[in-house]
Amino acid sequence: MQATPDITRSVTLGAVRLLEQMSLACVTEMRLANGRRSDIMGVTEKGELWIVEVKSCRADFESDGKWHEYRPFCDKFFFAVNEAFPTELLPLDAGLIIADQFGGALIRPAPEHKLAAARRKALTLKFARTAAQRFSASQFLSAHQGDLLNS
Numbered sequence: 001m002q003a004t005p006d007i008t009r010s011v012t013l014g015a016v017r018l019l020e021q022m023s024l025a026c027v028t029e030m031r032l033a034n035g036r037r038s039d040i041m042g043v044t045e046k047g048e049l050w051i052v053e054v055k056s057c058r059a060d061f062e063s064d065g066k067w068h069e070y071r072p073f074c075d076k077f078f079f080a081v082n083e084a085f086p087t088e089l090l091p092l093d094a095g096l097i098i099a100d101q102f103g104g105a106l107i108r109p110a111p112e113h114k115l116a117a118a119r120r121k122a123l124t125l126k127f128a129r130t131a132a133q134r135f136s137a138s139q140f141l142s143a144h145q146g147d148l149l150n151s
Contacts, residue, residue, distance in 0.1 A: 007056040007082055014099030015040055015052050015080035018106065024050065027131050032073045033122070036066060041074070041127060048075040049115065049123055052097065055081050061089055073123060076110035 016026045024042035031037050040052035051074040055061045071077050078095035081087065087107075090096060095110025115123070 004056045004060065008054055008060075010101040011054050011056065011080050011082050011099045011104075012039060013101045014104040015054065015097050017102070018097060018099060018104035019050070019052070021103070022106075025131070027127060027134070030127065030130060032070070033126075034069055034073070036069050038070055038073070040080070043124065043127055047120070047124065048112075049120065049127070050074055050076045050078065050110070052078045052080050055079055055085065055090075058086055058089060061085075071113060073115075073119070075112055075115055077113070078110050080104065 012028060016028065019026050019040070019042045023045050026040055026042045028040050029037050030041040038051045039054040042050045042052070044050065051070045053067045053070060055064075067077075067079075076095060078097050079090050080097040080099050081090070082100055083098055085098075087096060087098075092108075093111055095106070096108035097104050098107050099105070
């Protein structure tokens with residue numbers, strides 16, 4: 001059996017691959033205005049904001065009651081788990097993704113909870129800035145990798 005961090009990494013990778021196949025742009029570990037960090041946030045081509053909460057095992061789900069705090073920050077909320085996860089634990093009013101490191105499947109669509117325009121604008125801007133900052137940082141590290149190793 002995989003260790004929990006390995007399962008989390010695997011499910012996250014597969015869920016991101018699935019969302020990207022569905023034409024969403026994704027950011028992992030996205031900080032929200034309430035101080036929480038979503039595991040995955042995606043933006044659809046229409047500008048809908050989706051949040052995916054990754055759960056690695058029963059204990060991970062049962063010990064984490066904060067997932068309710070993500071709903072006010074997305075149009076659709078999903079759980080992503082691996083195929084061994086007991087999905088009967090998950091609430092039916094959230095979408096469901098089954099994933100592993102190779103990809104994922106959307107098992108249950110999420111109900112829509114439309115964001116208010118002001119919150120959508122703020123979140124979309126935060127998403128764009130987070131993605132741009134991470135891209136810039138990765139470009140800097142790539143360009144200066146040799147310099148950093150030799151210093």
